[in-house]
Amino acid sequence: MEKIRILIAGYGNVGRGVVAALKRNPDMELAGIISRSPDRVRKEVTDVPVLAFDDVAGFLSLKADVAILCGGSKNDLPQQGPWMAQYMNTVDSFDNHSRVPEYFHTMDEAAKKGCHVSIISTGWDPGIFSLERTLGSAFLPGSRAYGFYGLGPKGGLSMGHSDALRTIPGVVDARQFTHAVPEALERVRKGENPAFEPGDMHTRECFVVAAPDADKEEIEKTIKAMPGYFAPYKTVVNFISQEELNEKYKGFPHDGTVAAAGVTGDGNSAAIEYRCVWGSNPEATASVLVAHARAAARLFAEGRKGAFTILDIPPAYFSQYDREELLAHWI
Ligand SMILES: NC(=O)c1ccc[n+]([C@@H]2O[C@H](COP(=O)([O-])OP(=O)(O)OC[C@H]3O[C@@H](n4cnc5c(N)ncnc54)[C@H](OP(=O)(O)O)[C@@H]3O)[C@@H](O)[C@H]2O)c1
The missing domain is CATH 3.30.360.10 (Dihydrodipicolinate Reductase; domain 2)
Incomplete structure (x- = not known):
């Protein structure tokens, strides 16, 4: 089975957590990282390509299925979210609760326009x-x-x-x-x-x-x-x-x-x-984001597009187990 390829967009505490979480999910792999400060990230990560955020041709060539957006909710995600949704499927942890409806509609429009799936505001809370x-x-x-x-x-x-x-x-x-x-x-x-x-x-x-x-x-x-x-x-x-x-x-x-x-x-x-x-809050948040990336890949494979929240996704889509395994042992 082909692995789901992940691009990390923005590398701080949660970005680090995504690298760690991917190692615990055998059906997924890290394709690369994009950052506004790639030299800083390259000092820490040496086994995958680390590119500048605006190197669009570069990150598209990594053939990632989903970008996990790990920027800050206050200033980064409102700008990076809609921008990335035009290029690929995204998952983010936007946590400004009062602005979730507004952010959802912006992301929905951008993702529909780009024909992608964008799962927003997930983690543990919101999530x-x-x-x-x-x-x-x-x-x-x-x-x-x-x-x-x-x-x-x-x-x-x-x-x-x-x-x-x-x-x-x-x-x-x-x-x-x-x-x-x-x-x-x-x-x-x-x-x-x-x-x-x-x-x-x-x-x-x-x-x-x-x-x-x-x-x-x-x-x-x-x-x-x-x-x-x-x-x-x-x-x-x-x-x-x-x-x-x-x-x-x-x-x-x-x-x-x-x-x-x-x-x-x-x-x-x-x-x-x-x-x-x-x-570790950021590692746990990242673990939840990674499971949502699996769901994003599955929704995309079904031809779905637009923005989704955790409330819109069947729980089986988060799981690495198939339907028969879930029916037999987890229901
Ligand atoms: N939903 C939830 O349950 C939940 C839980 C926890 C956190 N969150 C959200 O996750 C967001 C990210 O949290 P975080 O702890 O990962 O934030 P963070 O460490 O401050 O990282 C945010 C961004 O800042 C840049 N950055 C990080 N360290 C840097 C450094 N040393 N020098 C220069 N730039 C640096 C990175 O972007 P570049 O790589 O592009 O420079 C990174 O993507 C928070 O804003 C919060 O909204 C949500």
């Missing part, structure tokens, strides 16, 4: 959790599905919030761990379906390395007042050394659960929960 929220509300009508993050003792590392901390003057480096509020999760599990305010479900713990001459009190005040990011949340700020940050808080651990609870029949309790625990 797996989008599916679980949808299933929760379909199987338990009237329930609400809630996402809780950082259930373990260390919490979950939020890259976006860590980036936000690093923009504050006087902050040299920083990491932000999100913690779920256990009492809030308990209320959901009991089927109360509460109307939470922002800040009721999670707390935030910051580990900050300050410049030697920085005013730590001022930094803490600035963090706690940051609208959207920290202001609505109970936030703890810890100042630590760079060595301690590197040693104790390395890697990209994250976890979360989608919980929906309600009643069936005349009032019997019913609850659904789906938990993810990741030692």
Whole structure:
């Protein structure tokens, strides 16, 4: 059987994760990488072609079936997504939830025009959790599905919030761990379906390395007042050394659960929960993206075109097993 050939477009944490994930999927192979900084990537990757992003003839000659777009959601994907969809099938992890409808329509138009398949906004959230929220509300009508993050003792590392901390003057480096509020999760599990305010479900713990001459009190005040990011949340700020940050808080651990609870029949309790625990958020996200690339190749082989989300794809299309194997052992 011919392997599904993957092009990685953009090489950061998730791009690295895709390289690792492809090694665990024997029906797929890495055709090459494109990057805006190919010299940087060539220092790390030596066994496949690494080309400049705009070397269109070059990357088309690699005969990849699907491009996995690993650029940032804020600035890269809105521009790179529609551009790539004209040349090949794409999969991406666009995670700006409020802009998903707009991004979907842009990608749908571009992919239809290019006669390609573009699977957007997948990973774990959006992605797996989008599916679980949808299933929760379909199987338990009237329930609400809630996402809780950082259930373990260390919490979950939020890259976006860590980036936000690093923009504050006087902050040299920083990491932000999100913690779920256990009492809030308990209320959901009991089927109360509460109307939470922002800040009721999670707390935030910051580990900050300050410049030697920085005013730590001022930094803490600035963090706690940051609208959207920290202001609505109970936030703890810890100042630590760079060595301690590197040693104790390395890697990209994250976890979360989608919980929906309600009643069936005349009032019997019913609850659904789906938990993810990741030692590495970008590697796990990449693993999900790779399975979606398999689905993209299959949809394309059927002559489908346009944009898709995880909600539009039969789960069997993600699997490396064939239909008979799934029927016999996995259903
Ligand atoms: N849906 C989900 O569950 C989920 C989960 C996690 C992340 N995400 C999304 O995935 C996106 C990518 O995350 P990430 O952690 O991989 O971001 P990242 O490491 O910052 O990489 C983003 C882009 O920045 C460039 N880059 C990376 N390192 C660089 C360096 N040292 N010097 C210069 N350029 C560099 C790369 O583009 P070039 O190679 O073109 O330079 C890369 O594609 C995030 O924006 C987020 O939206 C989604």
